[in-house]
Amino acid sequence: xxxxxxxxxxxxxxxxxxxxxxxxxxxxxxxxxxxxxxxxxxxxxxxxxxxxxxxxxxxxxxxxxxxxxxxxxxxxxxxxxxxxxxxxxxxxxxxxxxxxxxxxxxxxxxxxxxxxxxxxxxxxxxxxxxxxxxxxxxxxxxxxxxxxxxxxxxxxxxxxxxxxxxxxxxxxxxxxxxxxxxxxxxxxxxxxxxxxxxxxxxxxxxxxxxxxxxxxxxxxxxxxxxxxxxxxxxxxxxxxxxxxxxxxxxxxxxxxxxxxxxxxxxxxxxxxxxxxxxxxxxxxxxxx
Amino acid sequence: xxxxxxxxxxxxxxxxxxxxxxxxxxxxxxxxxxxxxxxxxxxxxxxxxxxxxxxxxxxxxxxxxxxxxxxxxxxxxxxxxxxxxxxxxxxxxxxxxxxxxxxxxxxxxxxxxxxxxxxxxxxxxxxxxxxxxxxxxxxxxxxxxxxxxxxxxxxxxxxxxxxxxxxxxxxxxxxxxxxxxxxxxxxxxxxxxxxxxxxxxxxxxxxxxxxxxxxxxxxxxxxxxxxxxxxxxxxxxxxxxxxxxxxxxxxxxxxxxxxxxxxxxxxxxxxxx
Numbered sequence: 215x216x217x218x219x220x221x222x223x224x225x226x227x228x229x230x231x232x233x234x235x236x237x238x239x240x241x242x243x244x245x246x247x248x249x250x251x252x253x254x255x256x257x258x259x260x261x262x263x264x265x266x267x268x269x270x271x272x273x274x275x276x277x278x279x280x281x282x283x284x285x286x287x288x289x290x291x292x293x294x295x296x297x298x299x300x301x302x303x304x305x306x307x308x309x310x311x312x313x314x315x316x317x318x319x320x321x322x323x324x325x326x327x328x329x330x331x332x333x334x335x336x337x338x339x340x341x342x343x344x345x346x347x348x349x350x351x352x353x354x355x356x357x358x359x360x361x362x363x364x365x366x367x368x369x370x371x372x373x374x375x376x377x378x379x380x381x382x383x384x385x386x387x388x389x390x391x392x393x394x395x396x397x398x399x400x401x402x403x404x405x406x407x408x409x410x411x412x413x414x415x416x417x418x419x420x421x422x423x424x425x426x427x428x429x430x431x432x433x434x435x436x437x438x439x440x441x442x443x444x445x446x447x448x449x450x451x452x453x454x455x456x457x458x459x460x461x462x463x464x465x466x467x468x469x470x471x472x473x474x475x476x477x478x479x480x481x482x483x484x485x486x487x488x489x490x491x492x493x494x495x496x497x498x499x500x501x502x
Numbered sequence: 503x504x505x506x507x508x509x510x511x512x513x514x515x516x517x518x519x520x521x522x523x524x525x526x527x528x529x530x531x532x533x534x535x536x537x538x539x540x541x542x543x544x545x546x547x548x549x550x551x552x553x554x555x556x557x558x559x560x561x562x563x564x565x566x567x568x569x570x571x572x573x574x575x576x577x578x579x580x581x582x583x584x585x586x587x588x589x590x591x592x593x594x595x596x597x598x599x600x601x602x603x604x605x606x607x608x609x610x611x612x613x614x615x616x617x618x619x620x621x622x623x624x625x626x627x628x629x630x631x632x633x634x635x636x637x638x639x640x641x642x643x644x645x646x647x648x649x650x651x652x653x654x655x656x657x658x659x660x661x662x663x664x665x666x667x668x669x670x671x672x673x674x675x676x677x678x679x680x681x682x683x684x685x686x687x688x689x690x691x692x693x694x695x696x697x698x699x700x701x702x703x704x705x706x707x708x709x710x711x712x713x714x715x716x717x718x719x720x721x722x723x724x725x726x727x728x729x730x731x732x733x734x735x736x737x738x739x740x741x742x743x744x745x746x747x748x749x750x751x752x753x754x755x756x757x758x759x760x761x762x763x764x765x766x767x768x769x770x771x772x773x774x775x
Contacts, residue, residue, distance in 0.1 A: 272672070274655055282675075346692060355649035355693055357678055440654075440679035451678050461681050464542075465570030465656025 249482060253475030265476055271442050271458070273470035280477055282444045286359075286452040287428055287484070289445065290438070293363025294370055294427040299420050301367070302374030306416075309375070310382035311404050329372030337436030340365040345437060354449030357439030362452070365433050370423035377422060381415020382408060414495050421492040425485055431456040455481045534746035539567040540574015540587030541658045542682060543607070543701050544735045547766055548587060554762060555753050564750060571658030575599065578738045584747040586738035589658030589701075590665065600741070603734040604754050606769040608702035608719045609663055610711035611731075612687070616694045619643050621713040624730070627667055630697060633674030638695065651689050651698035652677045659683065662733035663699050703767040724769050735768070 257265060260278050268279020309321055344364055349356030385408050393403040409416070439451020440461060453461075459474045459481075466474055538548055545568045552564035569577070571588045575596050578586030592601055611627055613619060619641050622630075629635040630650055639645040652673050653660035664673065680686045686698040691708035702719050705711050711719050714731060723729040737751055753759050760770040 270675075272655070341688075349693060354647070355678065355689075355696065357649075357689070435681065440681075441677055442675040442679070450676075453679070461654045461679065462656055464568070464681075465572050465654065467572050467576045467656075470572075470656060 249475055249478045253479040256472040256476045273473040278473040283453055283455045283458050285444050287454040289359055290362045290366055291424050291427045294366035297363055297367025298370040298374055298423055302371050303378055306375045306378035306382055309379050325372055325375055333433045336365055336369055337433035340437040357451045358449045359445045359452055360448040362434055362438045365437055366427045370426050373426050374419045374423045377419030378416045381412035385411045418492045418495045421488055425488045428484055431460050435460055533561045535563045536747050536750050537565050537583040538585045539569050539577050539583045541571040541589040542568045543589040543658055544587040551754050551759055555750055572656050578740055581740055584744055588736040588738055590661040590733055599738040602737045603771050604737050605735050605763045605771050606732050607735055608724045608729055609699050609731045610702045610705050610719045611699050612690050612709040612711055613697050614690055614694045615710050624714055628671055631673050632671040646695050649693050649696040650677045651686050651696055652679050654679050654681050666731045721769055
């Protein structure tokens with residue numbers, strides 16, 4: 215008597231959950247469709263070459279070149295990685311290998327807190343503290359590639375640390391024991407055995423960190439200065455793809471608006487490539 | 503004859519003054535909504551006006567939204583709002599709309615208070631923003647690069663600045679860009695080597711407004727037409743506005759409305775044109 219009822223209920227639950235699961239895919243599809251519909255017409259109208267390799271962005275006068283922004287986005291991403299990767303990896307190694315239970319209890323939650331701070335707060339701190347310091351001691355206006363890299367470098371730390379930490383922790387205990395038994399010191403074990411074994415996971419953490427840096431918007435608008443030129447030094451202002459969209463969307467109409475959506479198309483493609491590489495790197499580790 | 507007319511007028515006035523009481527009574531159940539959208543420069547003042555207006559007319563709901571001058575124009579053309587706000591002159595293809603100047607606003611060129619350069623020629627301002635003057639030493643100060651700050655493409659303040667200051671020149675790509683009057687003021691207030699432009703109503707003690715061709719921007723110099731970088735704040739309507747919208751526009755143009763704008767540092771419409 216109760217069993218067919220239970221079976222129906224079971225089926226109902228599984229059906230509902232399937233719908234929920236696919237709804238996220240559905241939203242992704244909608245976002246894709248929306249951006250493409252809004253952005254693609256301009257690629258045909260103005261030409262892919264004109265948009266992607268064009269140097270001049272003056273959308274109200276018919277120039278839609280976003281090449282400087284693509285380069286700037288790449289520059290801040292690399293800059294963020296130069297700062298965030300060594301710091302993050304160091305922190306992950308400490309957490310996984312050196313910190314005792316006590317250390318982990320305090321460090322892990324505070325790192326999660328770091329991930330939860332809204333980006334506008336990072337941007338605000340950047341404007342109030344980092345910008346004036348750089349202006350006073352290094353020159354320039356302070357709104358610069360260096361400032362943006364510093365802020366983004368801190369922002370990608372949680373991503374880098376948590377994924378690297380998981381990779382380090384998944385290295386079997388026997389590897390460490392074997393290395394120590396052969397007379398290696400703790401650091402030699404970490405440096406020669408544990409880190410190389412966790413290499414692909416660490417690499418994936420860097421790539422996902424890059425994805426976070428490319429996509430960050432609010433903090434970047436606040437500290438980058440948003441000038442349209444490719445920066446000629448680390449103290450020069452710059453504008454990334456994301457900040458271009460956020461800065462101008464409120465005022466845009468017609469071709470200008472479409473130009474911003476084509477910026478979005480380019481951004482989407484860059485993020486997709488980064489995610490694909492990260493997935494590929496992680497999967498290779500699983501297969502090995 | 504004249505006596506007759508006076509009595510007639512007095513009679514009409516009496517009836518009219520009696521009327522609002524009556525119509526008010528029936529309007530209690532009815533409420534009116536007026537949607538306004540557009541320029542971020544005009545928005546704070548529209549909000550203030552709407553607040554005062556709604557105090558006197560409790561049955562009215564006036565919604566003011568930002569979005570930018572261009573967005574205001576578009577929304578008005580597509581009739582999604584009753585009144586559009588615009589902080590620059592209309593372009594040729596936007597002339598289908600009726601533009602009502604509600605007041606005038608000066609655009610001030612501002613520098614940091616630590617900057618001793620307090621007077622510039624209009625041509626020098628143009629040269630700074632088109633990139634041909636890059637160093638403060640060229641303007642008689644220290645050997646330090648000028649940090650010029652502009653607004654983003656599509657902004658009404660930028661549009662008016664391009665029209666009134668840049669002329670046929672374009673703003674240099676190396677110029678920094680901030681996305682509101684407030685952010686420009688923030689950068690100029692903190693960076694001693696910065697120069698920017700913003701609405702005169704936004705200027706406060708943390709920045710210095712530079713004299714242009716030896717004229718300091720102020721309501722007085724604008725009124726006397728000595729300060730030239732002045733733009734209108736426009737209300738836009740498509741065709742004849744709704745009765746409610748018209749009532750609000752009338753209020754804005756009335757002495758009450760205009761005195762609110764005057765208190766905010768703007769130049770009343772009747773004063774200027």
